Amino acid sequence: MSDTPIRTLAEAHEDSALPRAHAVLTDDEAAAPFETLPLPPGMADEPFEDKSPAQWAYERLVLYIQNFENQLQPDEEVALGITGGDVGVLQIEGLGYFAPDILTFYGRDEDGARTQLIQHVSQLNVMLVAIPKPAAEDEARRIGFRLARGLTAERKG
Template sequence: MDNEIKTSAELAEDAQLPRAHVVHADPNAPASSEQKPLPDSVKRKPVETKSPAEWAYQRLILYIQNFEEQLDSDEEVAMGFTGGSVGIMRIEGMGYFDPDIITFYGTQPDGSRSQMIQHVSQLNVMLQAMPKENGREEPNRIGFRLAADLAEETESEDT
């Protein structure tokens, strides 16, 4: 127990902010999502007012964006779904349907379109690097588009 004195506003803020923790074997590993401050777009709405789908969606965006920051210029983010034999999917879109559904849109390595719909209680995703699509000069960075959309969404809720 610490003896730090906090104002009632600080206590209320602490109660609303989620807690995150991570330990890496390599002390020089790049910062992970748990180690970075939450963007204002995520902090603006208290966690207890978010549906499980909205809260999972927002954190997935942070993980995808952080993963993409560490990719080479010839790699893109893909995801593998654990617990099944569906393989991997190049992430081309992501959404949620309150209160408890997360949806991933993308393509398989053979180019076929795919969509994964998951209940938040079953969410179990592995982010994976894969070569960028043939013919594309720049890699597709979906995490940055998702984060920009998240910021726009929360700004429109404030107005």
């Protein structure tokens, strides 16, 4: 006899349509990782199997950035460390995708030079880094929240 529960076809179909995510942290006092939370309404409205790999990677990256920014100090901003090469760090000023498979990161490097990274979703491998905000700015910019607003606006427009 099998220990596998019997499920209806509808339950199996629903399970296959839901994204799978999981995270465990060592700090019991830490906020719940966003992978364990429900998707925001703007993302949940369109089934993920209907999204291109670029769109789906873009939307999840927005959530990662926003979650990372929630943990920053007021004098810190998020930057993107490019892994797998000696490119350095890109201070994120924008993020985009070009379906079906391209992501674009807009920003500035450590010297303030304008940069743009164009990456295929199969090569996506980035590291979010907390860096000091520029001294000339009054407040740290929170690009994650602007990106999240863009997800909602994209659905409405």
